[in-house]
Amino acid sequence: MQKDDIAPHEFWQELHAPGSFPADGDFTSFYVAELQDRRQLRLPIRVLADSEHALASLIVNQASFAVLDALAGQLAATIRHFDIDIVAGLPTLGLTFAAAVAQKLGHARYVPLGTSRKFWYRDDLSVALSSITTPQQQRRLYIDPRMLPLLQGRRVALIDDVISSGSSIVAGLQLMTACDIEPVVIAAAMLQSERWKEKIAAEGAQWPDRTIGVFATPILERTAEGRWRAPTA
Numbered sequence: 014m015q016k017d018d019i020a021p022h023e024f025w026q027e028l029h030a031p032g033s034f035p036a037d038g039d040f041t042s043f044y045v046a047e048l049q050d051r052r053q054l055r056l057p058i059r060v061l062a063d064s065e066h067a068l069a070s071l072i073v074n075q076a077s078f079a080v081l082d083a084l085a086g087q088l089a090a091t092i093r094h095f096d097i098d099i100v101a102g103l104p105t106l107g108l109t110f111a112a113a114v115a116q117k118l119g120h121a122r123y124v125p126l127g128t129s130r131k132f133w134y135r136d137d138l139s140v141a142l143s144s145i146t147t148p149q150q151q152r153r154l155y156i157d158p159r160m161l162p163l164l165q166g167r168r169v170a171l172i173d174d175v176i177s178s179g180s181s182i183v184a185g186l187q188l189m190t191a192c193d194i195e196p197v198v199i200a201a202a203m204l205q206s207e208r209w210k211e212k213i214a215a216e217g218a219q220w221p222d223r224t225i226g227v228f229a230t231p232i233l234e235r236t237a238e239g240r241w242r243a244p245t246a
């Protein structure tokens with residue numbers, strides 16, 4: 014049983030020393046994610062529609078600057094060997110994270126993708142977009158055509174905050190393909206469940222191995238006592 018309660022607005026404000034909370038066993042108030050340096054981040058548990066499963070949630074633009082900085086720093090360190098020239102970020106929450114990662118890589122700028130169509134955008138440089146949190150919304154993902162020279166022929170990292178069903182990152186990949194760009198890596202702060210793997214593999218067998226996260230979180234199962242547990246491997 015977890016002892017410490019946490020108010021909803023207190024999530025993702027603080028990283029805790031390794032071992033501060035049990036990171037396996039049953040979760041009640043929050044899920045405990047471990048970063049690569051074993052520091053711990055408490056995440057809220059969101060119950061899915063069937064009431065029997067739940068996901069750990071990360072809303073990166075609500076995180077403290079210290080947590081954002083740590084997540085971006087760890088991802089930048091992990092992907093540095095790909096020799097990235099430019100980062101492209103997915104809207105909306107991915108933009109906060111992608112910009113931070115680009116800064117950590119020492120870049121002067123990044124390329125934000127967008128969902129609002131400026132009048133000079135081109136319909137052929139857009140794709141349909143939906144995600145785990147916005148399945149009903151019909152949105153489109155655009156790139157400002159004026160940004161294309163920053164990406165074409167360069168080593169691109171395509172970055173979002175979370176990859177869950179894979180829909181958003183696949184839309185990003187499809188938009189890159191429409192621009193004649195193949196990213197060298199796709200990455201996120203959190204890889205949520207494993208559902209993205211199949212969807213990403215359908216875009217090309219290379220993608221699952223080229224997908225990098227700072228940490229991964231499982232689909233949680235409800236226990237008989239009403240707590241949440243990661244399925245055993």
Ligand SMILES: O=P(O)(O)OC[C@H]1O[C@H](OP(=O)(O)OP(=O)(O)O)[C@H](O)[C@@H]1O
Nearest residue numbers: 104105106144145146177178179180181
């Ligand atoms: O792998 P997926 O199932 O696509 O889920 C991940 C996406 O969902 C969230 O975005 P959301 O659609 O909530 O949009 P927002 O970033 O504009 O809030 C998140 O920021 C990722 O972009």
